[in-house]
Amino acid sequence: MFLLLIYVSISRIVYQDWAARRYIYCGPVIQNLLNEVFFQDRDDDAIRCRDFYEPFPKLALALIMTAIDCAIDEWHTGKRGRITFSETAYRPVYKTYLEDLNRFELEGLQHNILGKLQARMYRDGLEHAGVQYQPVTSVSMSKEVLANGVAELVVEFNN
Numbered sequence: 001m002f003l004l005l006i007y008v009s010i011s012r013i014v015y016q017d018w019a020a021r022r023y024i025y026c027g028p029v030i031q032n033l034l035n036e037v038f039f040q041d042r043d044d045d046a047i048r049c050r051d052f053y054e055p056f057p058k059l060a061l062a063l064i065m066t067a068i069d070c071a072i073d074e075w076h077t078g079k080r081g082r083i084t085f086s087e088t089a090y091r092p093v094y095k096t097y098l099e100d101l102n103r104f105e106l107e108g109l110q111h112n113i114l115g116k117l118q119a120r121m122y123r124d125g126l127e128h129a130g131v132q133y134q135p136v137t138s139v140s141m142s143k144e145v146l147a148n149g150v151a152e153l154v155v156e157f158n159n
């Protein structure tokens with residue numbers, strides 16, 4: 001019975017529709033915790049350090065799910081116990097979540113599913129913090145500009 005409760009708890013975390021096991025990695029608990037930790041307000045790190053957090057990092061997503069796992073462990077008896085969230089205790093759990101995310105990424109690589117999910121998590125976090133999403137545009141250098149740059153540095157390094 002205990003293992004069934006753990007399975008149901010984990011399913012509720014990972015799936016948006018846990019009963020039908022649909023929409024993996026879209027469980028509202030994930031986005032809620034992500035919002036509370038990384039997107040509390042306009043001054044939070046995920047907003048100020050956009051280059052690092054957009055799209056929302058896979059490593060941080062695995063860590064969020066590991067923290068949720070720890071919270072479930074605290075309540076496994078029906079009463080809150082004291083569990084220390086430490087690298088030693090939860091490294092295997094973290095590694096499993098990260099490996100699953102890597103496998104999920106490979107499975108959906110053709111459609112960039114994980115990348116799109118990470119981008120959506122970031123945009124939803126911005127919305128939670130009251131920040132309007134502004135797409136970043138970049139201007140690519142022409143082939144001629146890059147070729148000239150290479151030629152200049154070839155001369156520079158050969159002198």
